[in-house]
Amino acid sequence: MRIAIIGSGNVGKALATAATKAGHHVTLSARSPEKAREAAQATKSHAASSNRDAVKDAELVVLAVPADKVDEVIGSLSPELDGKVIIDVTNRIDTNDPGKVLDGSSMSEHIQKKAPKAHVVKAFNYAFASRMAEPKVNGTRLDGFVAGDDESAKQKALQFVESIGFRPIDAGPLAMARSLEGMGLLNVLLQIQNNWPWQSGWKLTGPTGDKE
Numbered sequence: 455m456r457i458a459i460i461g462s463g464n465v466g467k468a469l470a471t472a473a474t475k476a477g478h479h480v481t482l483s484a485r486s487p488e489k490a491r492e493a494a495q496a497t498k499s500h501a502a503s504s505n506r507d508a509v510k511d512a513e514l515v516v517l518a519v520p521a522d523k524v525d526e527v528i529g530s531l532s533p534e535l536d537g538k539v540i541i542d543v544t545n546r547i548d549t550n551d552p553g554k555v556l557d558g559s560s561m562s563e564h565i566q567k568k569a570p571k572a573h574v575v576k577a578f579n580y581a582f583a584s585r586m587a588e589p590k591v592n593g594t595r596l597d598g599f600v601a602g603d604d605e606s607a608k609q610k611a612l613q614f615v616e617s618i619g620f621r622p623i624d625a626g627p628l629a630m631a632r633s634l635e636g637m638g639l640l641n642v643l644l645q646i647q648n649n650w651p652w653q654s655g656w657k658l659t660g661p662t663g664d665k666e
């Protein structure tokens with residue numbers, strides 16, 4: 455698949471590494487072309503000169519920027535995003551007042567409103583970047599939940615999630631991004647509370663149809 459990743463930080467680089475390893479064609483962008491070039495070199499992917507340049511031929515666009523930069527990025531890209539599948543990995547984190555974030559909304563639904571002709575799905579936000587690069591723990595694939603309203607966009611995202619090593623799980627409509635974002639927040643809060651090493655992701659156990 456031709457994949458554009460906007461944002462060349464922890465998540466952008468982890469997903470670029472995993473995606474190139476899986477044989478995808480990955481183009482990375484960042485705020486500056488130099489930063490994109492550095493990240494592309496480190497991840498064996500391609501650097502774009504701008505976000506617009508990155509998305510123009512992409513089948514999948516991964517939005518890997520801080521939540522408070524989303525409006526700026528989406529605003530500068532429309533109408534380029536029309537018809538594209540956007541994988542939203544963003545989390546809003548408020549460690550002092552988690553209730554502020556758990557307000558019944560989601561970043562993904564917000565993005566879908568900002569880019570109404572794109573097909574937004576939520577994925578990956580519930581795992582740390584280190585796990586996106588290596589989604590297997592002791593031989594077990596972590597769960598790769600994907601929520602979205604457009605069926606073919608969701609199938610494409612599930613294929614991508616599986617190709618880099620997660621167990622693909624259809625998590626339902628885009629409104630379920632609210633739950634997935636809650637899982638992302640909980641993952642962060644647990645690291646802080648327990649002094650864990652920021653390497654966890656989620657695995658639903660019991661009979662869930664997984665043979666591994």
Ligand SMILES: NC(=O)c1ccc[n+]([C@@H]2O[C@H](COP(=O)([O-])OP(=O)(O)OC[C@H]3O[C@@H](n4cnc5c(N)ncnc54)[C@H](OP(=O)(O)O)[C@@H]3O)[C@@H](O)[C@H]2O)c1
Nearest residue numbers: 461462463464465484485518519520521544545579582583
């Ligand atoms: N880190 C994790 O383990 C993790 C896990 C799950 C979800 N998330 C979510 O994933 C998103 C990215 O997290 P991260 O840890 O990768 O953050 P990060 O390391 O701070 O990287 C964010 C990247 O976005 C870039 N950026 C900011 N504004 C941009 C713009 N207008 N155009 C293009 N690029 C822009 C930044 O560029 P500069 O470097 O130039 O500022 C930086 O490269 C966040 O929403 C976070 O909540 C993170």
